[in-house]
Amino acid sequence: MADESRAKDAPLSLEQIAQLLPGTGEIMASVGEAWWRCAYAARGGNWELAAYFARRVRGLQRKLAVLRPKYADDLGEFERQLVAPLLSALDARDGPTFERLYASATDRANELHQKWAKPYIKWVLPDEPPKDLELGPVEETGRG
């Protein structure tokens, strides 16, 4: 049987490796999934899960800033002005502050889609919660 792995072939060029990296759209699709889950986890009272997804958004956006430096300033500002305080609100389990920041961040994201020539990308929070995760408060062990 032929060995179909690349191991024995010539090494990939940097250009080929760059082609294999995810594009902005793929990263943003993951951002949207995490952002959706973040809201419903916070609303359900699973604060740690909400923070987990907010950190996922932050991590994906940091990757995007490296991959596409033209977005780095906007992504950095988005993180400093909106994602960081949102994470603090989650840490403090402050629902109203979280909701305010979440709405502002969503508006800002859609403004940035316009700015970067994608006015037809307007992210909206789905009205259904995700069905694959426990969104209610989780009994904690070893905290507090």
Ligand code: HEM
């Ligand atoms: C929580 C915040 C954000 C959410 C939920 C979000 C969501 C999305 C979604 C769902 C898409 C379409 C993805 C697809 O092609 O399937 C998209 C595209 C895009 N977003 Fe965001 N976004 C956010 C923040 C940002 C920020 C801060 C920037 C800063 C520059 C940005 C720039 C873009 C760009 C440039 C595209 C077009 C992708 C392409 O050119 O292929 N987004 N976004």
